[in-house]
Amino acid sequence: MNIETGESNQVPLKKICSCSSCLRIDEKESEYIISMCLTGLKRQDISIHVEKNMLKISSKNDAAGMGESAGPLQYETHQLKHSFALPSDADANSASANFEKNRLMIHFPKHDKPYRPPMMKIHIS
Numbered sequence: 001m002n003i004e005t006g007e008s009n010q011v012p013l014k015k016i017c018s019c020s021s022c023l024r025i026d027e028k029e030s031e032y033i034i035s036m037c038l039t040g041l042k043r044q045d046i047s048i049h050v051e052k053n054m055l056k057i058s059s060k061n062d063a064a065g066m067g068e069s070a071g072p073l074q075y076e077t078h079q080l081k082h083s084f085a086l087p088s089d090a091d092a093n094s095a096s097a098n099f100e101k102n103r104l105m106i107h108f109p110k111h112d113k114p115y116r117p118p119m120m121k122i123h124i125s
Contacts, residue, residue: 025084032090032108038080043099046080048106048122050092055084055106097124 024035038046038059045059059080086092091111098105106122 023082030110032087032110034084034104034106034108036082036104037102038099038104039102041080041102043124046099046104046124048097048124050086050095050122053086053088055086055092057082057084057104057106092122095122097122099124 022037024033026033026035034055036057041059047056047058049056057080086108089110089112090108092108094109094111096107104124
């Protein structure tokens, strides 16, 4: 957003994301896979938590820089917040995540007995 004029310079998500699928949820025989395209973010900007049966993905990325002219400093913030209800057989304790080439992938193995941890954070490798 331009501080002086109040105009937003945000580009709609469909123009930022060049991936074939920005969000995809797949169920395999032994696991659930959530895949998201997160262009413009770094691994350290992303936070993943499971609280009861809800997967919560959030991020905040602040970037400051000079605009095209030598005018005022422009400041831009990108925020992401997604929540998903997990299936009862998703094993949140054994979940794993990785972030490569702007794509976040979270794997939830299937579990025989439903278990809901009160709250946990998933480390991104």
